[in-house]
Amino acid sequence: MTIATFCNFTNMERRIQELDVLRVLAMLFVVTYHFGCEYAAAGIPFFNFFCTTANYDFGNVAVTLFIVLSGGLLYRKYGTVDGVLSNRESLKEFYLKRVKAIYPPFWILSLYIPLSMIRHLLAGDSPFFMGNPFKLLLTVVGFDGYVQMFGIKTYVFCGDWFVGAIVLLYLLFPLLAWCYRKCPLVTLLALAVLYGLQYLIPAEHDDVFSILPVTIALKFCLGFFLVGNLERLRNLRVAVPAIVVFLGLTFVNIPGRLNTDCLGSIAALSLFAVVFYAAPWLLRYRAVSAPVQRLALLSYCVFLVQHVAIIWTRTLFVKIFEWAQWPLSCWSSVVLLTLTFAVIFVAAWILKSVADRVVRFVA
Numbered sequence: 001m002t003i004a005t006f007c008n009f010t011n012m013e014r015r016i017q018e019l020d021v022l023r024v025l026a027m028l029f030v031v032t033y034h035f036g037c038e039y040a041a042a043g044i045p046f047f048n049f050f051c052t053t054a055n056y057d058f059g060n061v062a063v064t065l066f067i068v069l070s071g072g073l074l075y076r077k078y079g080t081v082d083g084v085l086s087n088r089e090s091l092k093e094f095y096l097k098r099v100k101a102i103y104p105p106f107w108i109l110s111l112y113i114p115l116s117m118i119r120h121l122l123a124g125d126s127p128f129f130m131g132n133p134f135k136l137l138l139t140v141v142g143f144d145g146y147v148q149m150f151g152i153k154t155y156v157f158c159g160d161w162f163v164g165a166i167v168l169l170y171l172l173f174p175l176l177a178w179c180y181r182k183c184p185l186v187t188l189l190a191l192a193v194l195y196g197l198q199y200l201i202p203a204e205h206d207d208v209f210s211i212l213p214v215t216i217a218l219k220f221c222l223g224f225f226l227v228g229n230l231e232r233l234r235n236l237r238v239a240v241p242a243i244v245v246f247l248g249l250t251f252v253n254i255p256g257r258l259n260t261d262c263l264g265s266i267a268a269l270s271l272f273a274v275v276f277y278a279a280p281w282l283l284r285y286r287a288v289s290a291p292v293q294r295l296a297l298l299s300y301c302v303f304l305v306q307h308v309a310i311i312w313t314r315t316l317f318v319k320i321f322e323w324a325q326w327p328l329s330c331w332s333s334v335v336l337l338t339l340t341f342a343v344i345f346v347a348a349w350i351l352k353s354v355a356d357r358v359v360r361f362v363a
Contacts, residue, residue, distance in 0.1 A: 016230070017289065018279035019073070020296035022065055022272060027299045030062035031306050031344060035337055038310050042318070046333035054253035056264030060210055063162060064219050064268035066299070070166060071173075071220035072227025079177030079224065091174060098170045102142065102163065105301050105355040109158040110139055116157075130155045142167045149208055158304050161211050168213060169220045176217060180224050188225065191218040199257060210261040219265065226272060233276045242273035301348035301355070309344045 029050050036051035037059075050058045078094060113136070117127035135154050138144040144154035146164025169176075179187040194214045201209070209215060232238065249267045283289045295302075317336050321328055 017283050017292065018230075018276045019069060019227075020292050021279040021282065022275050023069055023299050024292050024295045025271075025275060026062040026065035026069075027295065027302050028341075029058040029065075030303065031310070031341060032337065033057055033059035033062065034307050034310050035340060038314055039333060042314060044314075044318070044328050044333065045330045046337075047330050049337075053250050055249050055259045056267050060261060060264035061268040061271065063210070064265050065272060066162070066303075067166070067169070067216055067219040068223035068226060068268070068272060071169070071176075071223030072225075073223075074173060075177055075180070075224040076227050078173075079181060080228075094174070095170070100359050101300070102167065102170075104358050105304055105351050106142055106158070106163055107140075108351060108355055108358070109304055112157050113139060113155050146211065149211055158308055160307055162303060165211060165216050169216060172217060173220075176221055177224070180221055184225065188218075188221055191221055194218075199260075203257060206257065206260045210264075215261060222269065226269070230276065233273050236277070238273055239277035242270040242277075246270040246274060295345070298345065298348040298352055301352045302344055305347045305351060306344050309347055310340055313340045313343055 032050040033052075036046055036048060039046045052058070117129070120129045121127040130153055135144070135152075138147060138154050139156065141164075143164035144156040145158075146161045146168075148154050148156050149161045176187070191214060195218045198209060198212060198214060226233070246267055249263050249270070254263060283292070313336070317339075318328070321332070326332070
C-alpha cells in the first residue's frame with residue numbers, strides 16, 4: 001500500500017522523515033516491478049532492476065512496506081490512547097478522515113468507467129460491458145480490483161487490489177488496535193498462526209495468498225510494532241543482521257512455498273530496519289531530503305496511476321520506436337523507465353492537486 005492514509009499526514013508524522021524515505025522507496029519498487037512485468041509480457045528486453053529475485057518480487061516488498069507504514073502511523077496517532085476510538089463520534093471522525101484520504105482521487109480516476117460505458121453505448125454495444133451493472137457498486141467502494149484477484153470480473157480501471165485491501169484494513173483498524181493495545185504479543189502470535197495455516201490451502205491458489213485478509217492484517221499489525229519501536233531500530237546491532245537477512249533472501253535461492261509471500265515479507269521487514277537506520281545519513285543532503293518530502297505526499301496517487309500509465313506509455317514508446325526504426329534493448333528500457341517515472345509523477349501530482357481541491361470545495 002495507508003497505503004498511506006497515504007498522502008495525508010499529521011505534523012507529528014511528517015517529522016519522521018525516515019519513514020518518508022521508506023515510502024518513496026516502496027513507491028519506486030512498485031513502479032519498477034510493474035514496468036518489468038509489462039515489458040516482459042510484451043517481449044521487450046529490460047534490466048531486472050528491483051523486479052524479481054529467486055525468492056520474492058519487489059512488488060510484494062513495496063506493498064508490504066506500504067501496509068506496514070499505514071498500520072504503524074495510524075496506530076501511532078489513534079491506537080495508543082485508551083478510548084480514542086471507543087465512542088461513536090470518534091469512530092465517525094476516524095472513518096470520515098479515511099474516506100477523504102482514499103476515495104476522492106480513486107473516484108476521479110474511476111470517471112473513466114462511465115466514459116467507457118458511453119463509448120460502448122455509442123458503438124451500439126451494451127454500456128454494461130463487464131456484465132451485471134451492480135458490479136459498479138464494487139468500484140464505488142473501492143473493492144473492484146480486490147475481488148477481481150479472486151476471479152470476479154469487475155469494471156476495475158485503476159488501483160489494482162490494494163485500494164480494497166486498505167479499505168478493509170481501515171474497517172478492521174479499531175478492532176485490531178484494541179486487541180494489540182490489550183495484548184500485543186497474543187495479537188501478533190494469533191495472526192501469525194492463522195497466516196501459517198493458510199499454507200494448508202492448495203498451492204494452485206498461491207496467486208492470492210498475499211492479498212488474503214489474514215495476510216494483510218498481520219502486516220498491518222506488524223506496523224503497529226515497528227513504528228512503536230522506532231528508537232530500537234536506530235541501532236547498528238539491528239541494522240547489520242537485517243541487511244544480512246535481506247541480502248541472503250535476495251541472492252540465495254530457498255526452495256519451497258515460503259517464497260509465495262513469507263520470504264518477500266521478511267525481506268520487506270528487514271529492508272524497513274536497514275533503511276530506517278541509514279536514512280538520517282541520506283537526509284543530511286538537500287538533494288535527497290527535498291525530493292523525498294515532495295514525493296512522499298504523492299505516494300498514494302502514484303499507486304493509483306502507475307499501472308495504467310505504464311501500459312499506456314509502453315504502447316506509445318513501442319509505436320515511436322517502430323516508426324523511427326530504432327531497436328528496443330535493455331539500455332533503451334532504462335531511458336523508457338525514466339520517462340515513465342516522469343509521466344507517473346506528473347499524473348500523480350495533477351490527480352492529487354485536483355482531489356485536494358475537490359475535498360476543500362466539498363468541505
